[in-house]
Amino acid sequence: MTNKPFKFEWEYADFGVRSTTRYDGTPYIELIKYYDSDTEKGRRYCYTIAYWHKDREGWDLRFVGDRMLELSKMHIEKVWPQLCAAQIMLQAWFEDQEDEL
Numbered sequence: 880m881t882n883k884p885f886k887f888e889w890e891y892a893d894f895g896v897r898s899t900t901r902y903d904g905t906p907y908i909e910l911i912k913y914y915d916s917d918t919e920k921g922r923r924y925c926y927t928i929a930y931w932h933k934d935r936e937g938w939d940l941r942f943v944g945d946r947m948l949e950l951s952k953m954h955i956e957k958v959w960p961q962l963c964a965a966q967i968m969l970q971a972w973f974e975d976q977e978d979e980l
Contacts, residue, residue, distance in 0.1 A: 885972040887965045894954060895925065896961045898969065906972070907931055908965045910958065912949060931966050933973075938966060 885906040887898040895911045909930040916924050928946040932939050940962075950958065 883972075883976070885969060887968060889961050889965070891957045891961070892954060894928075894950075894958050896958065896965050898965070906969060907933070908962070908969055910962050912946075929962075931969070938970070 885898055887896070887908065889896045890913075893913045895913060897909060897911060898906050899909055900906050907930055910928045911925040912928055913923055913925045916922060926946075927943050928949060929940055929942045932941050
């Protein structure tokens with residue numbers, strides 16, 4: 880892979896779609912939920928609800944435990960298109976990287 884990084888970040892309500900990297904530096908997309916744990920210090924934390932995983936058969940969206948239940952119908956309608964769009968952009972990035980090898 881080349882040195883061109885992939886970075887994506889989007890937020891809606893308490894949810895976010897962002898890029899992050901695996902231990903080997905490979906980027907992937909995750910759906911996260913924000914929460915304020917320490918309001919006195921203004922700290923904002925998050926945890927992963929779902930993430931895209933690539934294997935030999937292609938991309939698979941994996942939910943962490945039962946966290947998919949945290950998405951109400953209203954939030955799914957706003958978040959899902961962005962989650963899918965980010966993954967399409969990441970796939971294009973991977974294809975671009977392969978072309979440059």
